[in-house]
Amino acid sequence: MIWIELLVVLFFIFLGSKMGGIGIGYAGGAGVVVLTLIFGLEAGSVPVDVILIIMAVISAIAAMQRAGGLDYLVHLSEKILRKNPKRVTFIAPTVTYWMTLLAGTGHTAYAALPVITEVAKEGNIRPSKPLSISVVASQIAITASPISAAVVIFASFLEPLGVSYLQxxxxxxxxxxxxxxxxxxxxxxxxxxxxEDPVYQERLKAGLVKQKSGERQENSKSSKYSVAIFGAAILIIVTYASLISKKVGLIADPTIGRNHAIMAIMLLAAMVIALVCKIKLSDIPGMSTFKSGMSACICVLGVAWLGDTFVSNHIEEIKEAAGGLLNQYSWLLAIVLFFASMLLYSQAATTTALMPAALALGVSPLAAIASFAAVSALFVLPTYPTLLAAVEMDDTGSTKIGKYVFNHSFIIPGTVTIAASVAFGFLFGSMIL
Structure with missing residues (x-):
């Protein structure tokens, strides 16, 4: 029966991926119904803390966006990019990486993509070069952001094994x-x-390539205040997590745990932004970051619940079948996570669905952490929103999706980046853990 149940899980994941967006969450819930009511499995755990953290963080990000904070970050990014247009391929991914690291969501890259395209054209550089790696950087930074759902989830799995959030x-x-x-x-x-690109020359002659846009408006004080408040909240979270960690141990018996502290501090930050910047609270649910974040909650709920329902009921069989292989070749975990994230379209969902099983199979914390970046292979199928946005915004025609699905502009830089991150992960992990 385990193989039939696995096919059920894969079928609903495939169905959800075909539906797109929030559909993966819907399909996950449907899969739980089939596994529990038809196959008689016990329902797995619902990732409540994860969902609540996403909601709290996104509410603060949406408040910052409403106050103009994201526009201010783009303004700063544009200044940095325009100072070195010839190095845009290296500076652009650095910008999108740190924007994601700060915000905990890769969707912040949307605002930077038009600027990256414009600066690349001014420097006679194919926009596909900086755009491809910038999209990848915005995705992989999720696995390093102190407030991303994926990192918080993974940290909770590692703590019982003696690995701290800071490590x-x-x-x-x-x-x-x-x-x-x-x-x-x-x-x-x-x-x-x-x-020298013939496609660009044709589009240029046809008048399909936009010329340099005018100067952008200076940002208000409210936008700067919102970024400062949000940045301070992240600093407080990291500091508090350090103080209560077993490695530091300055607060031996904390009154509030790390996960709950993240939720409370993010809600506090949202309140302070609302009061200081005097934003209209009824506008916050309409922000693009709020909508994408709430969709992520449904996706994580459905797919993580489905994955845990299957794994928790068959953990012994899975250990027997795959435990030895993963113990002997721990790098295989990165490959499993890479292909799983292609379908799950979420770092948090992939982490929640597969990391507990990997650790239960005896995969070492070092191998798990080194492989963690592989949950960011959202670029493999050319249907992810930031990837499509990059293609759409590049009016030179250099950033494209090929005829054979996988031969698009992002596949080589993305695969190389994840492979390098796994290698560096083993290197740094062996020194830190």
């Missing part, structure tokens, strides 16, 4: 930063210079 960040941040630079080196070597 996870200590490995993930340098590994992913360096990997993005490796990906940028590869992206920078792909394709002809823009002036």
């Amino acid at each position: 996870l960040l200590g490995v993930a941040i340098p590994s992913t930063i360096l990997a993005c630079m490796v990906g940028a080196i590869v992206a920078n070597r792909l394709g002809k210079p823009l002036s």
Whole structure:
């Protein structure tokens, strides 16, 4: 029966991926119904803390967006990019990486993509070079963000094994930063210079390429205040997590745990932004970040619940079948996570669905942390929103989706970046853990 039940799980994951967006969450819930009511399995655990953290963080990000904070971050990014247009392939992914690291969501990249395209054209650089690695950097940074759902989930799995939240960040941040630079080196070597590209020349003659836009408006004080408040909240979260960690131990008996502290501090930050910046609260649910975040909650609920229902009922069989292989070849976990995230379309959902099973099979914390970046292979199928946005915004025609689905502009830089991050993860993990 286990194989039939596995087919049921895969069927609903496939169905959800075909539906797109929030559909993966719907399909996950439907799969739980089939497994429990038809096959008689006990329902798995619902990732309540994860969902609540996403809601709290997104509510603060949406408040910051309403106050103009994201526009201010883009304004700063544009200044940095325009100072070195010839190095845009290296600076652009750095910008999108840190925007995601700060915000805990890769959707912040949307606002930076038009600026990256414009600066690349001004420097006679194929926009596909900086755009491809920038999209990848915005996705892989999720696995290094102190407030992303994926990191918080994974940290909760590692703590019983003696690995702290700070140790996870200590490995993930340098590994992913360096990997993005490796990906940028590869992206920078792909394709002809823009002036030699026949597709670009044709589009230029046809008047399909936009010229430089005018100067953007200066940002208000409220936008700057919102970014400062949100940044302070992240600093408080990281500091508090350090103080209550067993490694530091300055607060031996905390009155509030790390996960609950993240929720409370993010809600506090949202309230302070609302009061200081005097934003209209009824506008917050209409923000794009709020909508995408709430959709992520449904996706995590459905797919993580489905995955846990199957794994928790068959953990012994899974250990017997795959435990030895993963113990002997721990790098295989990265490959499993890579292909799983292609379908699940969420770092948090992939982490929640597969990491507990991997750790239960005896995969070492070092191998799990090193492989963690592989949950960011959302770029493999050319249907992810930020990827499509990059293709749409590049009016030179250099960023494209090929005829054979996988031969698109993002596949090589993305695969190289994840492979490099896994390698760096093993390196830094062996020094830190």
